Amino acid sequence: MVPVKSVFAPYIYVCTRMRVRKSKLIPREEYMRMLNMSLPEITRIIQETEYKQEIDELSSAFKGIDLIEVALSWNLAKEYQKILEIAPGNLKQFTRAYLRRWDIQNVLTILRGKMQGEKAGKIKEILVPAGSLDRAALDRLLAEDNPERIIEALKGNRIYPVLSREYPATKESGSFSRMENELYKQFFSEIIAEAESGIKGGNQFLDFIRFDIDIRNIKTLFRLRMDTFEEDAREMYIAGGVLSSADFANLNILRDRAEFIDQLKVKIRNNLLISLLDELKSEKVIHDVESRLTRVQLEQMERISKRHPFSIHPILVYLEKKKYEVFNLRALARGKESKLPSERIAEYLVV
Amino acid sequence: MVDVNMTLEMVQASQVGMKAIGAGIAVGLTGIGAGVAEMAIGSAAVGATAENKDVFGLVLLLTVIPETIVIFGLVVGLLLLF
Structure with a gap:
């Protein structure tokens, strides 16, 4: 039972609205x-x-x-x-922090589109102005001629330091993957710091972030296994989940799939994930692996939201x-x- | 506690007073209890109605269910007084 004294009426109001909206999906x-x-x-x-x-x-x-x-x-x-x-x-603060990931996606979409010479109108169609950069800010970025000017226009934004640091290498290689990894690493470290800053409800937000990071790292490990290119696994690792950087690197070098999954199961504590990993021993298509991991993530989130009905989880x-x-x-x-x-x-x- | 110097009238008046206090506590505490319960139900009811207006009648009914606690308190209060 949820103790009455700890529940604030607006939390109940918003969480109920979220449940009704969810039922309309x-x-x-x-x-x-x-x-x-x-x-x-x-x-x-x-x-x-x-x-x-x-x-x-x-x-x-x-x-x-x-x-x-x-x-x-x-x-x-x-x-x-x-x-x-x-x-x-506090729920507003956590929601805003969660939505900041759309800034990364929008800025990368604009940069990729501009580098490939796409028209601004075409790029605009797939932007989701849900983060701190609103529609007007994204329009201003779209109006810029080249990626350098777009990055300069983001001066003062949280993601600017990483963008300006990583852009020369990205321009040279033509691949945004390293920049994307670095942006997500920065994003997760920032929201972990925010959740750990002592704000009420931060621990519950932290549960979500940690599980999200775990799922991302596991997806990356599966992708690396399917990949024929030799890449530095540590670059793709996101800190903050149950897997340490050393665990990630050790798991990545295991060639036998069954052994890899057994080792991964030792590190993971979530029961849903453990039972899924057993089933994934025979699953070979990377897309199916990713879909099933996503489904487990949603199921786990649903479970936590029932355990904490008036928190950030719903x-x-x-x-x-x-x-x-x-x-x-x-x-x-x-x-x-x-x-x-x-x-x-x-x-x-x-x- | 009964004071040996108290007259019969004083004892009777004291009993009536105690009954009135008991009735007040019965109605007051059940009122607070109903209020706390209605706070949660009412917030959820407003939230649900904001998303789907069709549920208004149902949530109104759910919101007033804790009122029964006050009725129990009122009955106890009336029994004490009469």
Whole structure:
């Protein structure tokens, strides 16, 4: 039972709203139905759900797949901003910290797009202005001509030091992977510091961050195993989870899959993850491994949110599930546009 | 405690006073209890209604359920007084 004295009425209000919103997300059966539909039919179905306003607003400017893409991004950003608006006290601070990861994604999308000579309008379609950089700030970045000017325009932002430090090497190699790793490392170290700064509810936020880092590190380890390139594993390691840097490096050099999974199980403490790892011994396709790890992450978050019903967890569960709903709809629309078979599209859905 | 110097009227008046205090405590404490319970239910009810207006009737009913505790207190209070 939750002690009454520790629960603040606005927390109950917001957490209940998140639960109701979560219950309105598209259910599994609906995705299965959509798999057998054409793109216009999918657009119509989406229009009947929470995306109606965006589809109506944008239908005069965009058509087909572009309409779905832009409407999904707008809806996701709107939803995130709305939650930030209603979240009370410390929950607002934690939600804002969680949403900062979208800054990394948006800035990298702009930089990649500009380096590949994409038009600003095309890049804008896939941006999700949910972090500290709002739509106006992203528009200003999009208006810049080259990556150097974009980075200069970010002076004063948290991510600027890493961007300016890593850009010369990125420009030389043409690959953003190292810059992306460094940005995420900085992001996680900052939010861990924020959660550990003694703010009430920080420990619960920390549980989420640590588990998120574990899942990311495990996904990276599986990806490295599938990869034929020799890369420095330590560069991709994110500190803060149960795996230490040495564990990560040791696990990466194990060639036998069964041995690798057994060693990993020794380090992991989460029961859901341990039972999944057993099943992954026979799973060979990296995409399936990643989807199953994501599903375990969502399930674990759902469990924690039930254990702490009036904390940051119900908000985080909703934010994550909403994100995957948008990813699923995008995958469905993109898959249908590319005329992929339904079974193939279904593999990419996280439901 | 009964003071040997007290008259019958004084004892009777004291008993009535004690009953009134008991009735007050019964209604007051149950009122506080109902308030605490309604705080949580009411917050959740407003949250649920903000997202889905169709549930208003149901959540209104759930919000007033803790009021029954006050009714128990009131009944105890009335029994004490009459």
